[in-house]
Amino acid sequence: MKLYQKVVLAGLAIIVIFAGATQASACTTLVIGNHATKDGSTIIARNEDNATNWAKHFVVHNQTSQGPTHYLSKGNGFTITLSPKQQRYTATPDWTSKHGTYGEDGINESNVAMSATESTNSNKRATQADPFIKKGISEDAMLDVTLPFIHSARQGVQRLGKMISKFGAAESDGIVFSDKNEIWYMEIGAGHQWAAIQIPANYYAIIPNQLSIGKLVLNNSKKCLISKGLITFIKRHHLSGYKMREANFARAFGTNNKQDATDNTPRIWDGQRLLTPSRKQNIQSRHLPLLMKPDKKVTINKVSDVLSSHFSGTKYDSKGRWVGKYRPINMPMNDESHILQIRKTVPKTIAGIQWLAMASPDTSVYVPFYTNINATPQSYQIGTDHYDPNSAFWTYKLTSTLVQPYPTSFTTQYIKPIQEAVESHMQRALNQSDQVAEQLASTTALQNYLTASDQQKANFSQNKFKQLNAKLITQSTSEIFKELHIHINKG
Numbered sequence: 001m002k003l004y005q006k007v008v009l010a011g012l013a014i015i016v017i018f019a020g021a022t023q024a025s026a027c028t029t030l031v032i033g034n035h036a037t038k039d040g041s042t043i044i045a046r047n048e049d050n051a052t053n054w055a056k057h058f059v060v061h062n063q064t065s066q067g068p069t070h071y072l073s074k075g076n077g078f079t080i081t082l083s084p085k086q087q088r089y090t091a092t093p094d095w096t097s098k099h100g101t102y103g104e105d106g107i108n109e110s111n112v113a114m115s116a117t118e119s120t121n122s123n124k125r126a127t128q129a130d131p132f133i134k135k136g137i138s139e140d141a142m143l144d145v146t147l148p149f150i151h152s153a154r155q156g157v158q159r160l161g162k163m164i165s166k167f168g169a170a171e172s173d174g175i176v177f178s179d180k181n182e183i184w185y186m187e188i189g190a191g192h193q194w195a196a197i198q199i200p201a202n203y204y205a206i207i208p209n210q211l212s213i214g215k216l217v218l219n220n221s222k223k224c225l226i227s228k229g230l231i232t233f234i235k236r237h238h239l240s241g242y243k244m245r246e247a248n249f250a251r252a253f254g255t256n257n258k259q260d261a262t263d264n265t266p267r268i269w270d271g272q273r274l275l276t277p278s279r280k281q282n283i284q285s286r287h288l289p290l291l292m293k294p295d296k297k298v299t300i301n302k303v304s305d306v307l308s309s310h311f312s313g314t315k316y317d318s319k320g321r322w323v324g325k326y327r328p329i330n331m332p333m334n335d336e337s338h339i340l341q342i343r344k345t346v347p348k349t350i351a352g353i354q355w356l357a358m359a360s361p362d363t364s365v366y367v368p369f370y371t372n373i374n375a376t377p378q379s380y381q382i383g384t385d386h387y388d389p390n391s392a393f394w395t396y397k398l399t400s401t402l403v404q405p406y407p408t409s410f411t412t413q414y415i416k417p418i419q420e421a422v423e424s425h426m427q428r429a430l431n432q433s434d435q436v437a438e439q440l441a442s443t444t445a446l447q448n449y450l451t452a453s454d455q456q457k458a459n460f461s462q463n464k465f466k467q468l469n470a471k472l473i474t475q476s477t478s479e480i481f482k483e484l485h486i487h488i489n490k491g
Contacts, residue, residue, distance in 0.1 A: 026209050028267050028329045029118045030306055031176055031183050033201035034344065038297040042178040045339040046115045047307050047329060047361065048092070048104055055095040055383030055393040056104075056336040058356055058369070058376045061148065063088040063109060075100025075140035076170055080163065086148035090354055090371045092336055095384045095393075100140025103147075105338045107352035107371040110151045111179060113340035116142040118174035120211045122189050126253045129237040130190035133168030142175065153177035153184045157196040157225050160186065164194050165227055172253075174207055180342045180351065184225075187213050189253025193233060196225045203291040204298065206271035206306070208264035211254030212290045216247045256286055266316075266326035271306045273314075283316065283326065300339060300355065300366070301423070307337050308362040319407035320362045320400075332400065334360040336393070349446060350437045353430075356380075359396040363403050363415055365422045367461050368430050370437075370450040377458035395462050395469070402472040406479060410472060418468050422461050429457055 032043040048056070067086035072079045074097055087110060091103035105115045117139040137145070142160065150156045156177035168191045175186045185205065186196035195213050199205060205212070217224040218231070234242045234252045241252025250256075261284065268288045269281055275294045296302075310318045310328035318324050322331040339355035352371040357364040358380075369376070383391030387398070403410045433453040440446040 026263070026327070026333070027118050028271075028307070029115065029174065029176060029207040030204065030271060030303060031178070031185060031199050031207070032204040032294075032298050032303070033183060033199050034181070035201035036204055036294050036298055038299045040344045041341045042113075042180060042183050043298070043300075043303060043339060043341050044113055044115050044176045044178045044183060045303050045307060045337070046105065046118065046176070047337045048335045049331070049333045050335050051385075052332050052397070053385050054335055055385065055388075055391060055397075056092050056358065057095060057383065057393075058090070058092050058354075058380035060090045060371070060373055060376050061086070061088065062374060067148070071141065071145055073100055073138070073141045074098060076138055077135045078137050078141050078167065078170065079135075080137075080141075080145055080167065082145060083149060088372075089143075089147045090369075090373075090376070091143055091147075092338065092356070100138075101144055102140045103143035104336075105340060105354070106143060106147055107340055107342070107354055108147050108150070109372070111342050111348055111352045112147070112150050112153060112156060113178045113342055113352065114143055114147045114150075114156055114176070115338065115340060116146075116173070116175045118176075118207055119209050120172045120174055120187065121209070121255050122172040122211065122253050123255055125237065126190045126193070126239055129239075130192055130233065132170055132172070132191050134170065136168035136170040136191065137163050138170035139173060142173075150177075153179045153182045154198075154225075157184045157186050161194055161196070161225065161227060164188060165192055168192055169194070172211065174212070178340065178342055180344050180348075185213070186225075187211050187249060187253075189249060192227060193230055193253065194227045195230065195249045198223045200291065203293055204275060205290050205292075206268045206275075207290070208267040210256075210260050210264040211250045213249040214251075214290060216249055218247065261286055262325055263327040266311075267329050270309050270311055270314075270329060274306050274309060275302070300341065303339050304357075304361060304366055307339075307357075308360075310362065320360060320403070320411075321407075330360055330362040332360060332404070337361040337364070337366070339366060346434055347438060349443075350434060350450065357396070358393045360400045363400040363411070364396040365419050365426070365461055365465070367457050368426055369454045369457070370433075372447060373451040373454060374447050375451050377455045379458060379462055389466075392458065392462055395465050398469050399465055399472065402469060402476060405476070410475070414468060414471060414475070418464055422464050425460060426457060429453070429460075 026049045029046045087108045089108035090106040094102045107113045169188045183199040239252040241248040269283045337357040341353040355366040357366045379392040383393040
């Protein structure tokens with residue numbers, strides 16, 4: 001076997017090792033109100049974590065008045081009757097629907113964005129009082145039965161809330177909805193119990209795998225929505241979240257244990273450290289605030305910094321791996337990372353941008369995709385759980401894998417320069433295509449142009465990373481020879 005083949009296979013072996021280590025869904029969410037962003041956009045973002053060799057696709061479901069009316073989840077058997085009138089929406093489903101679709105994130109034609117879900121845990125007392133429903137709605141189905149039918153972020157909460165109340169939920173989750181004006185964050189605490197809050201426009205929130213909604217603003221539906229009978233339920237079952245006529249959802253339904261202290265709250269600390277460095281906090285604190293104001297208006301690049309962080313620049317830096325005491329935001333189990341941006345300063349026909357970084361964002365790049373399109377790039381529609389050189393997912397996953405043995409030197413010398421070059425090109429390309437798109441009056445011509453623009457951006461970035469991978473393979477062989485030479489000399 002040729003040496004370069006050994007290097008590639010050795011790198012892919014790392015993927016298999018990590019894939020066997022965990023199958024847990026463990027994500028990190030970041031939401032930013034439109035008064036806290038530099039350009040006035042609403043931004044909701046999340047790293048989707050699962051296995052290291054689980055390809056994600058990027059697709060668009062076109063508008064239809066004859067859509068499927070019977071939905072059946074292959075994940076747990078959840079079923080629901082849907083309206084045949086369905087809006088266009090994007091999604092990032094798993095490569096196979098064998099275990100469910102897992103559409104995860106997207107933007108619809110009303111410029112409503114949805115990210116689902118942030119997997120969480122509920123406490124035993126709450127779930128004993130209202131158990132999760134085996135065939136209730138769960139993560140794999142949420143996007144497909146919600147996003148095509150809503151016209152605002154608030155409507156997203158209301159529609160999903162009604163489904164939870166009627167069919168029950170199969171698991172504890174956090175879900176985010178946004179439109180150009182608002183962001184709503186929703187949590188499921190038990191089988192039929194949920195709450196949602198409007199994120200204040202000048203605040204952001206870092207959300208790990210932990211129920212985080214605190215004090216509920218009751219009797220103010222502009223700021224808070226809850227399931228019917230929630231307060232009565234909390235009082236009747238003596239959950240710890242009710243005191244002096246005030247209810248705290250996280251205390252009533254959530255957890256705050258040793259695992260949270262090592263896996264969850266450190267990620268809040270890391271994100272807040274980056275966005276609000278003026279606030280000095282302890283990584284071991286179990287009571288970090290959900291909502292915080294940034295020191296500076298937040299940009300897409302700053303969101304990328306947060307989602308790419310592995311305690312970067314601190315003594316806890318894990319170099320993109322999951323090592324040490326605390327679980328980082330960026331790690332090898334990142335399948336994809338998305339930033340859903342609804343812009344206010346451009347026409348609504350080009351307002352929704354879905355920034356996608358396949359695999360781990362620390363070694364990938366966010367490509368800005370328009371969502372008013374009729375197709376997605378072909379390389380984003382392929383890929384399985386086996387390496388495919390034509391797949392966008394596997395191109396970026398290979399980069400991540402090749403960097404693993406030499407994280408410091410490879411990142412500094414190879415990854416960062418390419419990322420900066422591609423990011424600069426993406427921003428220029430987006431600005432240029434915005435200008436052209438604003439002049440197109442025909443809906444068909446506009447969609448065709450935006451679709452072609454997405455393809456061009458995808459091709460440019462993937463080709464650059466394929467060239468990068470070739471360099472990394474070559475350099476890896478040199479590193480192997482260096483290590484071999486040292487070993488021989490010591491022998």
